Amino acid sequence: MVVALGCNLPGAYTSREALLEAAVAALAGEGLAVVARSGWWTSAAWPDPAGPAYLNGVALVETDLSPAETLAALHRIEAEFGRARSERNAARTLDLDLIAHGRTVTDGNLVLPHPRAHERLFVMGPLAEVAPDWIHPVLGESAAALAASASVGADAKPHHP
Numbered sequence: 001m002v003v004a005l006g007c008n009l010p011g012a013y014t015s016r017e018a019l020l021e022a023a024v025a026a027l028a029g030e031g032l033a034v035v036a037r038s039g040w041w042t043s044a045a046w047p048d049p050a051g052p053a054y055l056n057g058v059a060l061v062e063t064d065l066s067p068a069e070t071l072a073a074l075h076r077i078e079a080e081f082g083r084a085r086s087e088r089n090a091a092r093t094l095d096l097d098l099i100a101h102g103r104t105v106t107d108g109n110l111v112l113p114h115p116r117a118h119e120r121l122f123v124m125g126p127l128a129e130v131a132p133d134w135i136h137p138v139l140g141e142s143a144a145a146l147a148a149s150a151s152v153g154a155d156a157k158p159h160h161p
Contacts, residue, residue, distance in 0.1 A: 001063060002099035002134070003032070003074065004114075004123045006056040008045055011082045011093035016055040017161065023081060023094055024059060030073035036060040038126030043156035055159060056122040058099070060130060067101040067110050074098060099123060103137045113137055121150035125157075 005020055013019035017040060027034055037059040045051030063070060074096040081094040100113040117123045118136055124147035127134060132144040139146070 001032075001061045001070065001101050002113075002127060002131075003027070003059045003061050004056065004095075004097040004099050004117065004126075005059065006054050006095045006097075006122065007093055008052040008054040009093045017159075019081065019094065020055060020057065023077060023096070026077045026080065027059065027061060030077060031065055032061045032063045032070065032073060034059045035062055036130045038129040040159040041122055041126050041156050042159040043122045043153045046153055054122065056126060056156070058123065058126040058130065067098065067104055067112060068108060070101060071098050071110060097123075099127070100134075100137065105137055116152070118146045119150055120152045120156075121147060122153040122156040124150045129158075 005023055007016050007019055010016050010019050013022065020040060024034060024037060038057045040055050040057045043054050045054060065073060078094050078096055083092055083094050097114055099117045104112045106112060113136060118139060124143055128143040128147040132142060134143040136146060
């Protein structure tokens with residue numbers, strides 16, 4: 001399973017990095033065992049680059065939870081970290097996206113894999129870092145190939161503080 005993590009506001013933490021590290025640690029408390037994770041990547045705010053820059057990464061996770069249960073767990077963690085859902089693409093303390101849940105393509109109203117993840121370098125770049133041979137269940141392309149062709153967040157690059 002692939003979970004994308006991102007934020008552009010540190011919330012109650014000293015930095016965006018500290019917030020994301022704490023979010024990775026919180027996954028285990030919801031039955032989501034992290035087996036690998038990328039480094040952090042930075043990119044301009046999207047769609048309005050005037051906002052605070054984002055820090056993103058991905059975690060490869062194992063769980064016995066269903067896709068819907070996994071998404072609910074991710075939403076609980078976001079809430080614990082002060083995520084307020086206001087307008088679309090607003091600045092946020094934590095964004096957790098379920099990118100893929102095994103080879104599941106849909107699960108009720110939940111569309112998997114995430115319908116726009118393959119277009120986003122700030123998702124595919126970190127995924128290619130930890131699982132370059134991961135194959136998109138619908139497109140049949142690897143994470144590395146998708147990262148090379150991603151058009152959204154094209155300025156994304158590994159973060160070196």
